[in-house]
Amino acid sequence: MFRRRESVPFSFVAEADRFRSNVTPPPRPRSTVSERAGRVLVGLAVTGGLVGSLLLGLPALGSGESPSHTQQTEASHRR
Numbered sequence: 568m569f570r571r572r573e574s575v576p577f578s579f580v581a582e583a584d585r586f587r588s589n590v591t592p593p594p595r596p597r598s599t600v601s602e603r604a605g606r607v608l609v610g611l612a613v614t615g616g617l618v619g620s621l622l623l624g625l626p627a628l629g630s631g632e633s634p635s636h637t638q639q640t641e642a643s644h645r646r
Contacts, residue, residue, distance in 0.1 A: 598606075
């Protein structure tokens with residue numbers, strides 16, 4: 568494919584980096600009470616899910632030895 572190269576003056580490229588617009592964007596609309604309440608509820612649901620999964624997953628991260636297991640092995644060694 569043939570590409571057509573157009574020369575771009577260096578001053579134009581340098582000026583493009585410095586250009587700032589004097590037009591200010593319109594102010595953002597304020598969020599309503601229901602929108603804020605929805606965000607809070609979503610945040611609480613996500614946080615609750617993470618805490619719940621941590622609480623349910625902690626037993627699986629344990630060493631795997633329960634007190635009854637150690638008592639059985641000690642009893643078998645005493646015989």
